[in-house]
Amino acid sequence: MSVKDLLKEHGEPPREVYFDLENSGYVPDEVIEAMLPYFNKIGYGHPSITHKPGWEAFEVVKETKDLVAKTINARGSEEIIITHSGTEANNLAILGYALANRSRKGKILVSAIEHLSVFFPAEKAKDLFGFKVQQIPVDEKGFVDPEIFSTYIDKDVSLISIQMVNHEIGTIQNIKELVRIAKEINPSVVFHTDAADAYGRMRIDVNDLGVDMLTISSHKIHGPRGVGALYVRSGVKIEPILVGQLSSEKYWPGVENVPLIAGFRKAVELAFKDFDKNVEKMRKLRDRLMDGIVNSVPEVLINGPVGDKRVVDNVNVSFLYVEGEAITVEFSLQGIYVSSGSACTSRVLEPSHVLLAIGRKHEEAHGSILFKVCRYHNEEDIDYALENIPVAIKRLRKLSPLTPPHLKGD
């Protein structure tokens, strides 16, 4: 058995629309062109070394940091750490902070719907350094209730990590309010927010929010995989979690991946070039897709909030009576690429912890499908998906013993 045979059986769909931007995706030509020279034309040196290729490489790292700093209103490049992924940025924020503050210990608070790259480092901080970890519950739309939140804050709380936008259900958290509450009760609290799903989709101002650390991921803004960034407010103490030969970056060792960083820089430029226009386009496409699904497929649940408190690119729905992995395969045969929060696709025993945390039953979570729209989609892409989705769901419902008779007819 080979994947080649499987692909042959799959065949080429008449059209392809990639909605699985949560898991990675399309890198535009402009970004690729920005990367290529740095492999063999310019800046292919080590950015720590004093010669021309080194200076050229260093210029890319420095300029990227300056640019990122500007987009979130940070003080400057000294507050930005380029990492190898959003996952690494979250690990560095939490474990790097725990490492630097291991003698103080205390509590780490996370919301119940954080990304695993926040959950697992928090657990590690518990196992390795003896921090206490508490999960703050969310309501049925994914919001942390400020009043409930305030009951978790006391003098022992050391670090809080709550994402700006949830990666699965698109909930936009009121981070500014949560930071205000936390710091009012305990001014020494350090607040980290994973903004991987907010960056490029809404304006972020670290000073207005009052956060101390903030995570960004390149591949979530059409940059290359393998680059992320962590904002760390001046004065906040963290330590590197990897050690080795010094680089231009004091928080990790090894050689900077300058070509990818150059690609990330270009992706940031593009995301912010026509920012408002891009956001408006995503919002329109999102609404077209979400409304289209709800109006053409019966018995669908929307996961997460609707309206302004939902991020502009996220559509997450549960198709009742069918299982998510079967849906992803069925959609794939039509060239529509999505992912699911079902247990089957996540390869764990239970479906998505995010969907369970907002009170979805297992069988509702198993039928969940996540779509993300982007500025590279157009209305025809959405309409192609909307033509095929009802047909696909109908076929799978016909197969399912859970489908009530009124949904099985032709």
Place this chain on the structure above:
Amino acid sequence: MLMVNKMSSRIPLPYSPKVLELFRNPKNLGPMEDATVVSMAGSPACGDVIRLYLKVERKEKEDIIVKATFESYGCASNIASASILTEMITGKSMREAWKISWKDIDEKLGGLPAIKYHCSILAVGALKRAIRDYYKKINEHPDWLPKEMTTEEKQTLEEERMIEHLHKMRAKMVKG
């Protein structure tokens, strides 16, 4: 907190072309109005349910499965497993059908990914449950039908109870 093995990797499921083919065009699909026996295995909470319909006729002292159909709630390999099972048992006697193991299904499908073995186990679990129900209904006990549960039956029960276990484990963990 989360029931996940942090040491495991994650790759796209290497389905065989046969699984994809049967997922796309399942055989013997849908409920059967004149079924002799209907069985169900799995649970919606696990994301895996197979319902099996058999039409059984007695011919020269043998009970023959003259027709088998299925319905399936689950992933692509669940659907393919149930579909191939109906093909494998049509025309067979109950005695022969009883001998089918999950490995036979796995083989006919060109090899399931290890993580999907439970789909073939569930399909066989549904079949064995149907066979037992049939003989219970007609109040007979053929000598080839063991009183002891087979591996597939045990594992099917285990999967059905798994969610209950998970809930208990979760409650325990929250208590700390």
